[in-house]
Amino acid sequence: MSRSVLVIVAAVIAAFLAFVAAATAPFTAPALAAKFQCPPNTTLRISEYHASWNRPGETGISIGCVDASGTLQDSSKYETPGFWILTVIFFAAFFGVFLLAGALILLVRRKKAGG
DSSP states (O other): OOHHHHHHHHHHHHHHHHHHHHHTHHHHOHHHHHHHHSOTTOEEEEEEEEEOSSSTTEEEEEEEEEOTTOOEEOOHHHHHHHHHHHHHHHHHHHHHHHHHHHHHHHHHHHHHHHO
């Protein structure tokens, strides 16, 4: 496997995982998500609710930004840019990890082939 293939494979895997990580960031990294997806001086709140829109006993998840008094704030202008900022952050983290792992695999293979 050449270096360019390693970089491409690492980038593709990192891009996929970064998108998934950004989409699930409110659950996996709520403090980080709140920094980019909520207005200043608000926190991210995740709550479960029960409804009967399609069938009795349905549950859903509500994600919103609340201020100190617990009032839900409009965060619509922060959500889309925040999602892409999180995607870039997670991409950088995953790309580095996969690039390093691939480089270590190449190094081990070369050492085995050489002796």
